[in-house]
Amino acid sequence: MVQLAAMLASEVGQFFKVSRPRLRLLVACGGAAGLASAYNTPLAGALFIAEIVLQTLAIEALGPLIVSAVTATLVVRHWIGMKPIFSASDFSAPVDIDVLPIICLGILLGILAPLFLLLLDGSRKLFQRLRLPPPLSIGLGGLFVGWISMSTPEVWGNGHAVVEALLNDPLTLSFVASILLFKILATTLAVGSGTIGGVFTPSLLIGAATGWLSAVAAHLLIPSLTIDPVIFAALGMGAFLAGTTHAPVMAILMVFEMTLDANLLLPLILVAMTARTISGALHPKSIYSQPMGRHDQRRRAHHLLHIGDIMAAPSHVIAAKASIEAAGQAFLRTTADQLWVIDDQGGYQGHLSLDRLQSDSTTDEPFENALVEELLAPSRAFLRVNGSLADALVIFVESGARILPVTGSDQRLLGEITRHDVLLALEGEASPSPPASL
Structure with a gap:
């Protein structure tokens, strides 16, 4: 959806022969509109493109991004309503969790996020060493993912349905643990092989599953400690997203707009900032630094442009x-x-x-x-x-x-x-x- 919207914006800009800087901004606006309409997150969608893709919060760029994202969201909401992308009955109640468990969750996901990034990087290097043509490399990755899905079909797709189940359905500890393990493995193999697809929504699933498991495990270890797994699943999404993208404000807004629950806002801020701090200390690069790193020369090109x-x-x-x-x-x-x-x-x-x-x-x-x-x-x-x-x-x-x-x-x-x-x-x-x- 995001790529299609950006491509359409590029075609429109080229048709009207806009200047290169405005064409670049138009493509970014298309991406923000696509992200906002796909996830029902206008502010987070605009901030994602500004903070991660354009790497600027200048009003010259952020203003048009917000306008395009909000417009796209209003159109989508006109047809399907204002229902949040993730909903749960537990979200309507005030979040009553001690600060310490929230900080511990942030620390845990702040440690897991760099490990996930290292897995992705290692998978890319492994497939590169095989020196296979792209069709064979992607086919091999698809073969592995297909084999994994035979035992755990839930690894298919972007993970939206599994996150919904974590927030609303009674699940067993072993089931969630297997989904977490195999989803990480499938995503790592798919990304490493060069398969077209994203890691954004899978990151939400990994964070949600880790948060859910953390709440259940904490209660098993300390029976007197009662933590709602649904709340921790939502907090886990924000924490893992902040840890992998190194963009905590975007992650906070993203989960808030996905759930439309103001009760989650304060715990989200705490857990996301904690995860970002730990992740940044352990691994300086974000999940998008690797593909972007190939363009280091272009980062200095503005000194050569006339x-x-x-x-x-x-x-x-x-x-x-x-x-x-x-x-x-x-x-x-x-x-x-x-x-x-x-x-x-x-x-x-x-x-x-x-x-x-x-x-x-x-x-x-x-x-x-x-x-x-x-x-x-x-x-x-x-x-x-x-x-x-x-x-x-x-x-x-x-x-x-x-x-x-x-x-x-x-x-x-x-x-x-x-x-x-x-x-x-x-x-x-x-x-x-x-x-x-x-």
């Missing part, structure tokens, strides 16, 4: 010898608040602002016969087409401008670029490509 690579054609241009009346008509045809002024050879002369035109129209001096060049604003910053994006950002910050013209070495006006596009380009090139799967 302004000309992402600039747009100048859209609001007027001749210096044009009349003020012509300038007024030009402003009426656009929403821009300035016009680029050029001479007869196309050389950039400066800009005419709408404020300057309006202020001069209120004076007593006649200006019907005045020319645009007579009302040019004082010298304003401009960008060179061969300048770097890093240089462009410095000029934008120093000038405080929202949009600047781009000129060649001969001072000819070649294009224009907005601060928004520069920020998006820097964020996109400094960030790795989106992970192949979620």
Whole structure:
């Protein structure tokens, strides 16, 4: 769903020939919309794409992501209602658990998360050493998963049905333990072989099963300790997600929006932050660092990109010898608040602002016969087409401008670029490509 939404957004952007930075943001918005609609999690979906994929919380990126995710969620809720993706009767009651068991669960899952990441990495390396063609490698992984599913069919799929069962059905300790073990094994083999699919929802299942087992095991070891396995299953999802993604705020919001239970919020914060702290101390990389690590060179590419690579054609241009009346008509045809002024050879002369035109129209001096060049604003910053994006950002910050013209070495006006596009380009090139799967 996420990949399809992102691909559709890419097709739309290419059809309308949007600039590369805006196309990258459009694809990210498609991914956020797909994630939000699939899991009924608008805020967490937007934050996931911003924090993990784009690796920025700048409002230039986060704002559009939230709008697209919320819009997609509203459309889905119009058709299927506001039912949370995971529901349980126990969620309606206040969570009454001591702080110590919650912290212990966070520590446990903070330790298990790096172990799971090491298993995934080891499986990838094992299949790479086999040097099999991709079809054979994927087929071998599918053979192993199929063999596992013959004894435990619950390992099939993303694990949503099993999580629902953990939250609502009476299950035995041995059954949940076998599902946890074989799901980890099946996911590890599938990911290592290169099978197309995600680890996001399987991570939720692993966390939920571990939380459920922890609550049951704690009661068996200490009969006086009563912990609701359903609550611990929900907390386990958030803790394991935080430990594997290293994005605790996203994990907290994700589980909260999946359950729509405010009673879980405070324990979720505690368990997710604990798991993230332990996991980060044991293993610096997240579950998405491995596929993203192949793009380390692109993280430095923004220093090599030039302004000309992402600039747009100048859209609001007027001749210096044009009349003020012509300038007024030009402003009426656009929403821009300035016009680029050029001479007869196309050389950039400066800009005419709408404020300057309006202020001069209120004076007593006649200006019907005045020319645009007579009302040019004082010298304003401009960008060179061969300048770097890093240089462009410095000029934008120093000038405080929202949009600047781009000129060649001969001072000819070649294009224009907005601060928004520069920020998006820097964020996109400094960030790795989106992970192949979620």
